Amino acid sequence: MKPIVAIVGRPNVGKSTLVNRIAQSHDAIVHESRGVTRDRSYHEADWNGRSFALVDTGGIEPLKSEDVFAGSIRDQALAAAEEADVILFVVDGSVGVTEEDESVARMLKRVRTSVFLLVNKLDNPAREDEALWPFYSLGIGEPRPLSALHGHGTGDLLDEVVALFPEEEADEEIAADPDALSVAIIGRPNAGKSSLFNKIIGSDRSIVSDVAGTTRDAIDTVVVRDDRRYRLVDTAGIRKKSTVYENIEYYSMVRGLRAIDRADVALLVVDSTTGMTEQDQKVANLAIERGCALVVLLNKWDLLHEDREREHVMETVDRRLTLAPWASVLRVSALTGRSVEKIWALVETAARNRSSRVPTAKLNQFLTDLREFGHTVVDGKRRLRMHYATQVATRPPTFAFFVNHTDLVTDSFRRYVENRMREKFELAGTPVRLHFRRKNDARDKEA
Structure with a gap:
């Protein structure tokens, strides 16, 4: 670390x-x-x-x-x-x-x-x-x-x-168990992370309390399911930064961010009684920026007794999760155990897609389909053309598109390409990175 x-x-x-x-x-x-x-x-x-x-x-x-x-x-x-x-x-x-x-x-x-x-x-x-x-x-x-x-x-x-820094060493836990999938449980204080953590692993591994910020450390627990090893990290609650400067929870937040840095999948726990807040959105963005796969868990769902309450929560999710509409959303209850067992399948899917690789041939067939659809960007006599694509990295999947004019690539066009890719390939639960690079060839002179 x-x-x-x-x-x-x-x-x-x-x-x-x-x-x-x-x-x-x-x-x-x-x-x-x-x-x-x-x-x-x-x-x-x-x-x-x-x-x-x-x-x-x-x-x-x-x-x-x-x-x-x-x-x-x-x-x-x-x-x-x-x-x-x-x-x-x-x-x-x-x-x-x-x-x-x-x-x-x-x-x-x-x-x-x-x-x-x-x-x-x-x-x-x-x-x-x-x-x-x-x-x-x-x-x-x-x-x-x-x-x-x-x-x-x-x-x-x-x-x-x-x-004065200690000698650089590989993370001992990772070195000892390189095949374990690292899963960080993140979210605002008092959203029920520790209770959910205990329900997932089936024991009282973390202190559970109604006092926000009880968890002071990021606690690692290795769980084995169907011969698959998972390292679960229960992080300290990440609260609004303007409220943590004056006390020790500030550094608990730093520990939470460090846990995200080494996680493959982040489980964002949201308190359903308040809905998804701006701070939940910021925490989700932290995980996305660091390349984590993301699963959103709407905890305390059992406390919502009316349809209008449930609809309100889902409306907050739609409004706050605009940067990650690809994230899976699951309604759970740490208290009753509702849908907790389903978390494992979502984690596995998100991790698999985060490590997936799309063959270059399929990517370029995808480009051919895009060209036939005809959607592109035009600026005067210049027209954006995408010539070639390849995947350059995984975890998360990262793609390079070679184009004639990089300055024509707008944010809306990026979103369009990403959305079409998600329709075509298995990328649910994981962020993707799209890089557009200039391709010099004879056709550029015509553009």
Whole structure:
């Protein structure tokens, strides 16, 4: 599994700017106001060939009282200590040491994880030394000058951070059981994931509680059915990110995302009493982006007693699952066991289709049929022509289409091709990737 680097510190010290600098992206919101970070906080990063997960602990709410602030800081720092391989403690060199910095430092002194004290916003190297001296009082070690905005000092920092990572090893569980199908049970807190997990495996493997966020760890259990081995992962509930910054559930969410990263199939558990929410949709998209096959389980179906309630739930599914209309949807009840046995068949179908390969001959026959149907994209005298297709990868199925003008490929045309492919080939339950590449040949001159 990838090492985790956590970035901690009080609001407005430049954490999000540092995230964007290291991850080489602009995903994190950067603003002068305190506590503004409410955007993505789990980022893929790479330095000198070592990939790692970069976690921004987000802005801490403005100080309302000493007790409230101290509790928030304690959760942030201790959670980072539990999950991270390296901690980057960021302070503002243009302001100096604050009481909030001291609160963070007191928490970090208790951890065994390696901590780098980064004095940010030092944009003038000639005055670095005098700006660093006050931060020795934090007792975290030697302060390091940094300018996240301009990149000064980040390269040397990352060299040292990467050097602390454990040696790269194959996942021990996967190496020990390479044929096991990995299935992650994902969803919002309190949707009934742990109860469903226990019903599936037939034992009380996970703690079941009505308190959202009970599951703190991703728990792996291997189940054997009909000589097929499945590794089930019960992940911590993934809740709205704006509600997890202040406590340890934030890092439970990170564990859930890491479980998705190594899953073949994701079981998205939805609470039928509330229907499919925007956050359910976001969780589903996380799995799709990472190439997981997807099965949607509408749990607590037994609690719906009227037709209008059931219709409302299905309407929310239709509205929220627009990016994955290909996902199987099953109505289940962890309490009564309704349809739980059917989950296995859907998982197997989704996994098989995710690993499937379409012969090149069949793909090009598919292209011939598309041409005969006549649907294409035209821009003035230019007409989109697809000359050749081949499958370039599996898990998920990935296809390359060679065309005369890649700029003519619109989103609607992509959806059209994907929908026709799903009608023609067995691709239920799995995302697919379509790449359109330019094909140079004599016919291009005519186009």
